[in-house]
Amino acid sequence: MKKYILVRILKSIISIFAVVSIIIIMIYTLIPSDKVFDNDAGAKKMKGDQLTTYKMKKLEELGYLDYVSGTELCTTAFGEDGKDACLAAGSTQMEEAAAPYAAKGYDIMTLKSGEKYAVHRFKWYELLLRFYKKLFVVDSVNAVKTDDPDFERKYYWGKNPYNGTPALKCSGCTYKYQMYFDGSFPFIHQNKFRLDFGTSFPTSQGVPTMQVITDGQGANKKIDQTFDTGLTESSALIQTSCQYKPKVDHLDQKRFTDNYAACLSFHESPSMVNTSYILGLIALVIAYGMGLPFGIAMAANKDKAVDKLGIAYINLLIAVPSLAFIFFMRSIGTLFGLPDKFPQLGFNDIRSYIMPVLILALLQTPSLMMWLRRYMIDQSNADYVKFARAKGLSQREIFRKHILRNAIIPIVNGIPASIILCISGALITESAFAVPGMGKMLPDAIKMTNNNMVITLVFIFTSLSIFSVLIGDLLMTVVDPRISLAEKGGE
Amino acid sequence: MSENKKNLILSVKDLEVKFKVRNKILTAIRRISMDFEEGKVVAIVGESGSGKSVFTKTFTGMLEINGMISNGEIWFEGRDLAKIKSDKEWEQIRGKKIATVFQDPMTSLNPVKTIGDQISEVIIKHQGKSKSEAKTMAIEMMGKVGIKNAEKRYDEYPFMYSGGMRQRIVIAIALACRPRILICDEPTTALDVTIQAQIIRLIKDLSQEYGFTTIYITHDLGVVANVADVVAVMYAGQIVEYGNVEEVFYDSRHPYTWGLLSSLPQLGEKGENLFAIRGTPPSLFEEIKGDAFAPRSNYAMKIDYEQEPPFFKVSDTHYAKTWLLDPRAPKVEPPAAVAHLHERMLALTSKGGIYGER
Numbered sequence: 001m002k003k004y005i006l007v008r009i010l011k012s013i014i015s016i017f018a019v020v021s022i023i024i025i026m027i028y029t030l031i032p033s034d035k036v037f038d039n040d041a042g043a044k045k046m047k048g049d050q051l052t053t054y055k056m057k058k059l060e061e062l063g064y065l066d067y068v069s070g071t072e073l074c075t076t077a078f079g080e081d082g083k084d085a086c087l088a089a090g091s092t093q094m095e096e097a098a099a100p101y102a103a104k105g106y107d108i109m110t111l112k113s114g115e116k117y118a119v120h121r122f123k124w125y126e127l128l129l130r131f132y133k134k135l136f137v138v139d140s141v142n143a144v145k146t147d148d149p150d151f152e153r154k155y156y157w158g159k160n161p162y163n164g165t166p167a168l169k170c171s172g173c174t175y176k177y178q179m180y181f182d183g184s185f186p187f188i189h190q191n192k193f194r195l196d197f198g199t200s201f202p203t204s205q206g207v208p209t210m211q212v213i214t215d216g217q218g219a220n221k222k223i224d225q226t227f228d229t230g231l232t233e234s235s236a237l238i239q240t241s242c243q244y245k246p247k248v249d250h251l252d253q254k255r256f257t258d259n260y261a262a263c264l265s266f267h268e269s270p271s272m273v274n275t276s277y278i279l280g281l282i283a284l285v286i287a288y289g290m291g292l293p294f295g296i297a298m299a300a301n302k303d304k305a306v307d308k309l310g311i312a313y314i315n316l317l318i319a320v321p322s323l324a325f326i327f328f329m330r331s332i333g334t335l336f337g338l339p340d341k342f343p344q345l346g347f348n349d350i351r352s353y354i355m356p357v358l359i360l361a362l363l364q365t366p367s368l369m370m371w372l373r374r375y376m377i378d379q380s381n382a383d384y385v386k387f388a389r390a391k392g393l394s395q396r397e398i399f400r401k402h403i404l405r406n407a408i409i410p411i412v413n414g415i416p417a418s419i420i421l422c423i424s425g426a427l428i429t430e431s432a433f434a435v436p437g438m439g440k441m442l443p444d445a446i447k448m449t450n451n452n453m454v455i456t457l458v459f460i461f462t463s464l465s466i467f468s469v470l471i472g473d474l475l476m477t478v479v480d481p482r483i484s485l486a487e488k489g490g491e
Numbered sequence: 492m493s494e495n496k497k498n499l500i501l502s503v504k505d506l507e508v509k510f511k512v513r514n515k516i517l518t519a520i521r522r523i524s525m526d527f528e529e530g531k532v533v534a535i536v537g538e539s540g541s542g543k544s545v546f547t548k549t550f551t552g553m554l555e556i557n558g559m560i561s562n563g564e565i566w567f568e569g570r571d572l573a574k575i576k577s578d579k580e581w582e583q584i585r586g587k588k589i590a591t592v593f594q595d596p597m598t599s600l601n602p603v604k605t606i607g608d609q610i611s612e613v614i615i616k617h618q619g620k621s622k623s624e625a626k627t628m629a630i631e632m633m634g635k636v637g638i639k640n641a642e643k644r645y646d647e648y649p650f651m652y653s654g655g656m657r658q659r660i661v662i663a664i665a666l667a668c669r670p671r672i673l674i675c676d677e678p679t680t681a682l683d684v685t686i687q688a689q690i691i692r693l694i695k696d697l698s699q700e701y702g703f704t705t706i707y708i709t710h711d712l713g714v715v716a717n718v719a720d721v722v723a724v725m726y727a728g729q730i731v732e733y734g735n736v737e738e739v740f741y742d743s744r745h746p747y748t749w750g751l752l753s754s755l756p757q758l759g760e761k762g763e764n765l766f767a768i769r770g771t772p773p774s775l776f777e778e779i780k781g782d783a784f785a786p787r788s789n790y791a792m793k794i795d796y797e798q799e800p801p802f803f804k805v806s807d808t809h810y811a812k813t814w815l816l817d818p819r820a821p822k823v824e825p826p827a828a829v830a831h832l833h834e835r836m837l838a839l840t841s842k843g844g845i846y847g848e849r
């Protein structure tokens with residue numbers, strides 16, 4: 001059993017990397033790199049050599065290529081002193097400086113000004129190698145680069161400034177708080193291991209993609225807190241998120257005794273992930289709460305009024321395009337004074353949630369009802385049901401004690417997936433209500449050629465799907481005694 | 492049919508069962524009258540589709556939704572079961588007074604409930620016992636049907652049991668409430684021969700111990716010879732011959748019974764072709780005129796196509812529904828294979844034969 005799970009996890013991880021690798025190769029080799037700038041305001045303002053140089057720098061940042069500017073060429077060849085002569089217009093030294101790069105397989109290009117530069121576009125395997133090399137980040141005491149000889153490098157125990165629980169802190173690491181506890185999921189938080197997917201571009205330029213997804217939204221929210229220096233003030237800074245900052249200003253020094261002053265901020269509204277999660281989870285609970293009893297009632301009263309009503313409902317919801325259904329429901333909502341756009345009343349008003357949640361829930365009910373009904377009717381023709389009847393059990397008892405247990409098994413299998421995949425958001429519903437959630441992120445990222453974001457989202461969604469299948473299978477072993485997970489056959 | 496109606500436990504009169512199939516009506520049971528004597532083992536034999544299962548299903552109200560009793564009475568403990576309409580009333584009979592064991596033990600048990608739960612369930616339901624009392628009784632019952640380590644195996648699931656073991660559990664469930672009648676609908680067909688013999692033995696032993704009446708449906712005449720006191724032969728929704736086991740085996744009178752007996756595979760001599768009754772049973776959708784078996788019979792007479800034969804009495808316990816027994820009918824001899832049945836049967840059922848006691 002243990003071995004089986006281990007093998008399954010390993011296989012899952014391999015599948016995730018296979019999918020992500022394919023996506024990376026596709027993005028970097030099939031989409032012309034110039035498209036990255038289509039939505040970039042910065043590039044629109046430039047032209048000529050300035051634009052070319054800007055693009056090269058950005059593409060290098062984005063991991064497309066290795067770019068060696070004229071200045072770098074000259075500096076490498078002739079040192080700080082000789083570089084000016086080399087860079088002078090019409091200089092022949094430029095050729096000379098470029099020669100070693102040409103030999104290494106770099107393309108030597110010439111700007112309109114006559115200046116040369118070298119570029120090497122990465123091959124697909126180089127792209128993958130570089131991506132995975134920087135993906136896994138393990139924070140350590142040697143992470144901070146500094147010339148300060150007195151800089152202390154150590155782990156030490158401190159307190160979480162918000163609740164006083166013990167926290168593992170670090171001097172020398174990128175993050176000051178390596179591990180700490182609080183009341184929000186998943187309760188134990190750590191900054192030791194991170195996944196670095198690069199930064200977002202062209203939207204949210206320079207912000208790590210993971211941060212874009214998980215950071216709160218809306219205005220900063222100030223709370224009363226006490227800093228290392230003993231200063232108590234109303235501030236939005238999240239102390240547990242602080243990173244090392246080479247140069248601190250006097251404001252930082254008022255709060256912090258060390259250089260860990262680059263902190264994230266509390267926000268008024270939840271992050272994109274959490275927004276989708278909140279909506280999705282409530283909708284899920286409602287969907288199961290409605291769908292399961294309704295499905296059971298349909299099966300128990302097959303061909304009777306309840307069943308016919310249910311079938312009509314299922315057919316209606318399946319037949320009507322979900323977009324039409326969403327807009328129809330939305331206009332019904334407005335009749336009751338509910339907002340047709342989420343931001344109208346915002347995160348803190350319960351009315352903002354009612355229609356999106358209701359729609360998300362209703363959209364899930366038909367398949368739930370249909371499958372449960374189908375499973376139950378299948379089961380009611382089974383021999384063990386006939387025997388249970390011969391035992392003298394009533395129809396109710398048979399349904400409750402025998403059929404339901406069996407019919408629910410395949411449903412249980414799907415529950416983890418439903419819960420976990422709430423995170424990915426519901427594209428159409430979120431768009432219709434302009435909900436700032438995950439639903440729109442992937443299409444938006446694709447539209448904006450925000451490559452790193454696309455890769456990040458693909459990685460997240462793939463991982464979630466694959467692991468939810470695994471968890472579903474594990475859950476099956478709990479509800480179905482016949483299933484024991486083992487490589488081959490039973491245990 | 493027997494005139495001295497002593498100790499009758501179940502009495503069926505003029506029973507007719509119809510099924511609605513799309514827009515057509517199928518008559519599965521065509522006016523059967525039959526008495527079941529307390530404590531006896533009654534075997535019902537006949538080709539597939541002759542109505543054996545449907546006949547016994549009426550005793551527990553287990554007809555499918557499209558079926559109905561269109562005529563007749565079924566008397567049990569002073570009430571007419573044919574009149575019962577509500578499931579509530581049936582629950583007092585089913586499992587409690589009349590229990591059924593079905594053919595396939597592999598699928599008769601709920602795969603996701605423990606064996607113990609499935610036995611206790613009926614005890615709790617019908618005898619109003621507490622959970623722990625029911626458990627004690629269930630474990631005792633498991634021991635009775637030959638499950639070793641019953642205590643330990645109580646919490647196991649059906650998939651952990653072999654087919655034979657499961658059928659023992661099914662029997663334990665059926666007998667848990669000490670029913671007065673046990674209907675076994677081909678209880679061993681899905682099992683291999685050795686296990687079959689054990690299960691048959693078990694049912695027989697338990698019926699002697701508890702004194703319930705057994706109605707045993709089977710295709711296997713070897714089994715019949717081994718366990719039955721009384722045999723009823725069914726054809727096309729009717730009983731065509733009825734009598735004590737020796738009478739039906741060694742002095743059968745109906746051509747259909749002859750056909751059945753000659754086609755016994757266990758009796759086939761090496762090198763001999765196995766006998767098969769020619770033709771197919773009549774369609775039950777249409778009205779059957781005369782003797783339903785006539786078109787397939789080698790002994791059919793003109794009257795067989797015109798008028799349904801009555802039951803002719805052979806002895807006080809032996810009746811057959813064929814015009815051949817009419818005094819006006821010509822004398823016919825049964826086929827040779829049937830004539831020598833006695834000796835052959837003896838070899839099969841005595842020690843060492845496949846149905847012999849082990």
Ligand SMILES: Nc1ncnc2c1ncn2[C@@H]1O[C@H](COP(=O)(O)OP(=O)(O)OP(=O)(O)O)[C@@H](O)[C@H]1O
Binds near residue numbers: 542545555775
């Ligand atoms: N629910 C039903 N609907 C329609 N016809 C049915 C139904 N149940 C039984 N029948 C018909 O009634 C007849 C008798 O069926 P039954 O199951 O009693 O046969 P059987 O003698 O038990 O056969 P087998 O040995 O194959 O079990 C068959 O012709 C069958 O097709």
Ligand SMILES: [Mg+2]
Binds near residue numbers: 543544545676
């Ligand atoms: Mg049958």
